[in-house]
Amino acid sequence: MIDFLRGQVAYVETEYIVLDVQGVGYRVFCPNPYVFPAKGQDAITVYIHHHVREDAQLLFGFPTREEQRLFRKLIEVSGIGPRVALGILSGGNPDGVIAAIHNENIAFLTKLPGIGKKTAQRMILDLKDKLEGLGGATLFNPISADVSELDDVNVTPGWPEAREALKALGYTDAELDRVWAKLKDQLKPDEEVDSLMKKALKLLYAG
Template identity: 45%
Template sequence: MYDYIKGIITRVTPEYITIEANGIGFQVYTPNPYAFHMTDSVQQVFIHHHVREDAELLMGFLSLEQRELFRKLITVSGIGPKGALAILASGIPSQVISAIEQEDEKFLVQFPGVGKKTARQMILDLKGKLADLFTEVDMPEDGDSLFALAENDSLAEAMLALEALGYSARETAKVKKVLEQEDMTTEDYMKRALQLLLKQQ
């Protein structure tokens, strides 16, 4: 129904962004809301319109390739929109695709909500269907986690975003300790936290 929306980003939260186009504010869920920035410049967000019995949701992506990988992921039994967003936020797409092609279940189970059964299903359903489409995918690494706001607002926002993706308080507490000594933007905190979370597995 929608291909993309061009407008101005008016709000960024740990779970979604608001993009205003023609006087309408669209609430759009994204893998990493902090990859978007509130400016007066018109930005383009690629859209997936997800319809279910109790809601209609808009999912937004920085690139067409990112959206198409999302659409492939949600065809897998056991992976819903939230799970697919978490995989896109946590994993470098080329690594995710490589893991599926090489049947690397150990890598795939690192993502929130992905157990051995789901990892096997991903391989069964998607192997051989991604490599040609995404040979050189370059997407941002995003993440999200829910912590109470601390002195470092950027770090706190990143922690809030990680839990929104499904990471546990125990998992995010470990990386929070490591990152407390750093001074970065929210987006950079998220990227670094996700790198650390994947190494913990």
């Protein structure tokens, strides 16, 4: 089974990257493809989950081993397949997801793509004691805010959550303010967090 690939990015699409590894192009589905460097830059390492089913073999890729491990924990939960797990990681930064599980924050978890109340409860039950060693400082800071605090009535509701996830990836407030100024007039009122993330990352990636 493939655990990681090292090569150059050949293409970046909205759902995946194509990684050129010694002349072979691997299609790798990612939570946020635009976090990876542009085509033709130095070789990178992508941590892989190699998913095998009867009709296909799929590669899911992550910039860190921690995200890879969290993805693998998520797909152990009944009702969460690889596509839903990918949506979880695109809709909320890993530390935030881990903290929400540890603090039994169902309100936060049900804001993630594809997660209803019952699935959120299963995530907490199945994973709360299995995430030791994953996550950073956020893990030790309970998420006490109500979901309504994530929604600013003056902006698209999902943007505050998307912004926090982008900050966790290392982007500055100034960069995110510039991106929001470009994005805000192009969005639907009910734009999903994962869609916001992808559109913002595309702008950040383009400079």
